[in-house]
Amino acid sequence: MTGCPGWRAAGITGRDVRLAAQHASNEVFNSVATAHDRDVWDVPVNSRCGESLMGKLTEDIAQLLAGVRRSGDFHVSGTLETLAPGLQVEGVGPVALPLLKEQAERLVSVARQAPFGRGSETLVDTDVRRTWQIDSGQVSLTGRTWADTLETIVGRVADGLSVDGQVSAELYKLLLYEEGSFFISHRDSEKRDGMFATLIISLPSVCAGGELVVSHNGREARLDLAVSDPSEVAFAAFYADCPHEVLPVVSGYKLSLIYNLWRADASTRQMPPDHSSERNALAARFRDWSEAGNPEDAEVPDKLVYPLEHAYTQASLSFSMLKGQDAARAAVLAAAAKDAECEGHLALLSMEEWGTAEYSGRYYGRGYEATNDDFEEGEVEERSCELVALQSLDGSDPEFDSLPLDDAELAPPDALDDVDLEVEFHEATGNEGATFERSYQCAAVVVWPRKHALRLLNQGGLDVTLPHLVDLAERWEAAGSGRESPLLAEARELVGLVLDF
Numbered sequence: 356m357t358g359c360p361g362w363r364a365a366g367i368t369g370r371d372v373r374l375a376a377q378h379a380s381n382e383v384f385n386s387v388a389t390a391h392d393r394d395v396w397d398v399p400v401n402s403r404c405g406e407s408l409m410g411k412l413t414e415d416i417a418q419l420l421a422g423v424r425r426s427g428d429f430h431v432s433g434t435l436e437t438l439a440p441g442l443q444v445e446g447v448g449p450v451a452l453p454l455l456k457e458q459a460e461r462l463v464s465v466a467r468q469a470p471f472g473r474g475s476e477t478l479v480d481t482d483v484r485r486t487w488q489i490d491s492g493q494v495s496l497t498g499r500t501w502a503d504t505l506e507t508i509v510g511r512v513a514d515g516l517s518v519d520g521q522v523s524a525e526l527y528k529l530l531l532y533e534e535g536s537f538f539i540s541h542r543d544s545e546k547r548d549g550m551f552a553t554l555i556i557s558l559p560s561v562c563a564g565g566e567l568v569v570s571h572n573g574r575e576a577r578l579d580l581a582v583s584d585p586s587e588v589a590f591a592a593f594y595a596d597c598p599h600e601v602l603p604v605v606s607g608y609k610l611s612l613i614y615n616l617w618r619a620d621a622s623t624r625q626m627p628p629d630h631s632s633e634r635n636a637l638a639a640r641f642r643d644w645s646e647a648g649n650p651e652d653a654e655v656p657d658k659l660v661y662p663l664e665h666a667y668t669q670a671s672l673s674f675s676m677l678k679g680q681d682a683a684r685a686a687v688l689a690a691a692a693k694d695a696e697c698e699g700h701l702a703l704l705s706m707e708e709w710g711t712a713e714y715s716g717r718y719y720g721r722g723y724e725a726t727n728d729d730f731e732e733g734e735v736e737e738r739s740c741e742l743v744a745l746q747s748l749d750g751s752d753p754e755f756d757s758l759p760l761d762d763a764e765l766a767p768p769d770a771l772d773d774v775d776l777e778v779e780f781h782e783a784t785g786n787e788g789a790t791f792e793r794s795y796q797c798a799a800v801v802v803w804p805r806k807h808a809l810r811l812l813n814q815g816g817l818d819v820t821l822p823h824l825v826d827l828a829e830r831w832e833a834a835g836s837g838r839e840s841p842l843l844a845e846a847r848e849l850v851g852l853v854l855d856f
Contacts, residue, residue: 412644413659417767419636420661425628426683427517429571432578432591437504439559439585441497444489444529452610453583454560459608462531463487469530472544484538486601487531494529496612504588505556512554512592512616517628517683524554524614532565532601532609540570540600549617550595556612557582557589564605569593572631581609592616630687634694637687641695645804656764657810658803660742661688662704662771667798669744672701681798688800689748697804700753702742704760704799706771709737709792740771742801754823755815758801771795809845813852820853 439452446465450458469488470479505524513522527546543553555567557580567578571594580589593599647655663681677685685701692699711734740760745753762768774795803811813820824846831842 412640413764413766413768415640416637416659416661417770419633419640420684420687420766423630423633423684423687424680425517426679426681426686427515427628428686429516429574429597429628430569430576430578430591430593431512431515432576432580432589433511434582434587434589435504435508436586437588438498438500439588440501440504441495442558443495443497445493452559452585454558454608454610456608459531459533459560459610462489462610463533465489465493466531469528469538471538471541485536486538487533487536489529489531491526491528494526494612496526508554508556508588508590509616512552512590516552516592516594518551518618520618520620523617523619525617527613527615530609530611530613532562532604532611534604534606536565536601536609537603538601540568540598542598543595545595546615547617549619550615551618552592552594552616554592554614554616555580555590556614558610558612559583559585559587560608560610562604562607562609564603565609566602567591567599568602569597569599571597572629580611628683630683634687634691637691638694641691641697641802641804645695645697645806656761657807657814658758658764658801659766660702660704660760660764661766661800661802663798663800665798667703669703672703672744672798673746674701674748677798685748685800688802692748692802695804697802698808699748700745700801701748702745702758702799702801704797705739705741705743706774706795707739707792708794709790710734711736711790742799745801748800754812755819758811758814809849809852813849817853820849824849824853 442450442452444450444462444465447458447461450462466487466489468479468481469484469486470477471484472478509522509524512518525547545551559582561583562581565581567580569576569578569591578591580591582589644655644659661684663677663685665678665681667676674685674689689699691697740762742758742760743756745756745758747753762771765771774797777794812823827842827846827849831840831846834840834842836842
């Protein structure tokens with residue numbers, strides 16, 4: 356693109372950028388728009404960036420992720436719509452849910468201060484634990500749907516913790532937390548053979564505070580299990596050897612069922628999935644990539660794309676809905692990206708190829724309507740790859756919902772070489788010969804360094820960059836900043852990228 360170096364050499368103002376963005380009819384932006392009239396997604400077949408310097412990076416990433424086979428985490432939590440169980444407590448009778456203050460006081464009258472273990476001792480110390488406990492033998496749970504509800508929760512927990520085999524839940528106790536209740540950080544002891552985790556089900560009650568904090572290998576999860584809707588329960592489960600604490604209850608009451616989770620086959624000890632080595636190695640490679648050479652070097656890709664294995668529709672694509680190994684690998688990629696100051700997104704990878712088709716040689720006479728079996732695929736003449744329906748892994752909305760894709764950005768580089776494409780043939784019409792079109796779609800995780808953000812924004816096209824320029828210019832003018840403003844520097848950089856695209 357010519358003509359733009361003069362703009363940059365002269366220095367552009369925020370007003371220049373805003374007017375250029377708002378009035379794309381000016382000569383310079385018209386030239387950009389003309390260049391964008393072509394289909395920027397289309398790339399010639401076999402188009403490669405040459406032997407990319409980053410080829411080893413994409414191969415390394417694929418190899419590291421190949422070792423991430425087990426999904427799950429050290430904890431799992433959620434809510435479930437269900438009919439509240441029929442809860443009865445010896446000495447109290449039926450307990451209404453959500454829990455009423457009067458009944459909470461009656462529960463306290465039949466409860467005892469919950470103890471805790473220290474070595475081989477069982478102690479009661481309200482400076483360590485201030486919670487009311489009712490033994491499971493005093494508790495009865497009934498209701499048409501409660502057994503199914505518990506089975507559903509246990510199934511979700513087994514998936515979330517990545518536990519194989521039959522998992523059983525054994526009611527251990529009923530806990531009542533009131534204002535000021537807490538339990539400092541501790542580990543659960545294994546109450547029976549085969550026990551590997553603890554399950555907490557919070558019953559409907561009005562409560563503030565009392566969050567559950569679970570830790571493992573330097574990671575921490577803070578879980579709010581408060582639920583006041585009578586048609587819901589909240590649950591959380593974690594491996595028994597994970598340190599955890601209950602923060603002080605600020606107000607109200609919290610009523611929780613505590614279950615021991617166990618497996619009949621105790622020959623293999625169940626442990627939380629640990630992919631810290633893969634995460635650290637990936638983060639190191641992401642840092643190397645971010646710092647490699649000049650971002651304007653064509654051999655340094657602006658982004659990396661890791662295709663996932665399972666099929667997802669646009670409606671079902673979300674980080675929380677990923678399956679099996681996809682969930683495990685996406686989680687490791689997301690964590691490594693965050694460690695290395697990179698951005699991570701989910702997307703649908705869409706690939707299409709077009710070319711000339713040839714008749715197979717069969718002929719069935721006049722009036723016969725040809726089918727796909729009557730054609731053979733010829734040479735691929737055009738190929739289009741793009742990423743659509745992008746969504747941030749942290750839940751925020753990106754400024755763009757589609758991006759082009761180059762083969763050099765794939766991890767591994769040959770990720771799309773052997774995929775099964777859907778083929779559709781088109782008969783010859785007029786001066787046009789028979790053609791074929793084949794397509795493929797899968798989910799993918801997309802990662803890029805934060806310092807490449809403007810380059811990715813520019814890949815989104817003028818519909819994305821021009822509004823962003825307007826916003827930068829208006830913010831710069833409103834701030835009354837001078838020519839050294841970071842907003843103006845960002846606007847200048849983006850204009851340069853747009854004009855050079």
